Amino acid sequence: MKTILLSGNTALSYAVKQLDVDVVSAYPITPQTTMVEKLSEYVANGELNAEFIPVESEHSALSSVLGASAAGARVFTSTSSQGLLLMHEIMFIAAGLRLPVVMGVADRAVSAPINIWNDHSDIMAQRDSGWICFFAESAQESYDRTIQAYRIAEDENVHLPVNLNFDGFILTHTYEPVTTLDDDMVLKYAPKKRRRLVLDPSTPMTFGGLGSPEYYFEAKYQAIKALENSLKTIIEADKEYERISGRGYGLYKAYMTDDADTILVSLGSVGGSIRGVVKRMRRDGLKVGALSLKLFRPFPAKELVEALSKTNSVVVLDKASSPGAIGGPLFLEIQASLKSFDVNVPVMDIIAGLGGREIGPDDIRVMFNKGLKVAAEKKVDKILDFVGVYL
């Protein structure tokens, strides 16, 4: 194990190299560009023995790796924002064909107005595509999850695509010391396996055939259940990774939630800032807690409800919007989970940080104060609120 200075982007590239990926196809887009640059460099200088397919669009990037994956290759692609939207239709196909494609997503806002900075609008628009969806808080976590992703995706009980989300610029471009595993450890943890169903001229098979009304529903049901059942493998893969590396992440990171009056739930890099504010507010005697969710699909509803059932109010921080809905995508998920498991904690939603608007300690304090007010009054005045927008 050695510790190297890596950014989120180069941490992923480094992991992909160690995982001995066979085919890489990606189209550069800010803030993901340096990841593709690094990967093409690895292929060009022979450090990674892979086929690098330069393409004219993200639609083709995902299509190429999808075909390669069907032929049994270990594949990687990555994108962001508009590029991810262009991949939209192929994402459903990857999941429907049950191909273990792994993709890095440098989360970025979606046009218009055009904006290259971070929020979660791009990935939330892919919510129902049937992929396993992780969020990372650091370059270290991005590196570790990439290795886990291949073990999970290629597990014979899963066979599903995985996307790894790490916040644009905040994680993609920030360098930090990343402790890496030795190459042989990586491949021992996530070994390459031959799948039973692969495209091979010696045993011809049809991938992507017509599923008429007699067949479509069953095929879809199978993919829905596979995503639901992948949770077990995800938990096991993380435990095993912790055993070999000393680093495990679980489904969420809870911080000072046991006796908290209000818990702020978030996704991605903002989790660290929130914990910093919790620490300071606790010094002032305010009982606040933080929960940073690591896995968005499959949504760990039961586990999350347990973690939130004892508090007096929940504030959800959404870095994406669902215009016209009563709240953002994460809020809808958490509210539905709590109510479905008969937990009647008041929940409010806060949308913040859109298009790279900074979420600073003062903003987080404002969010906690709103949560404490809901806890004290035992009711939610405003289901959806916005923090950091100039009105």
Place this chain on the structure above:
Amino acid sequence: MPKKVSEMEEGFVMTTPRSSMQTKTGSWRTFKPVIDYSKCISCAICWSYCPEPAIFLKDDKYTVDYEYCKGCGICAAECPVKAITMVREGE
């Protein structure tokens, strides 16, 4: 016949070739091509244009396989001697 989830390969992969033969597409048809053999010159243009393909040479005659013909009408449009007419199903 619908298959149960448990009988289906992962990802709806079909492991036996010619699986499309099991899906008989004749029921999609609204108009069916009918060949008038008194006009037919056996030029094979219908055979070569049929996208299905659902026109075959049978006993020296070009014949439509109605189990698979979707009724697109390309054969009738291409026939140089107007030997093929599209007739509404049920008429």
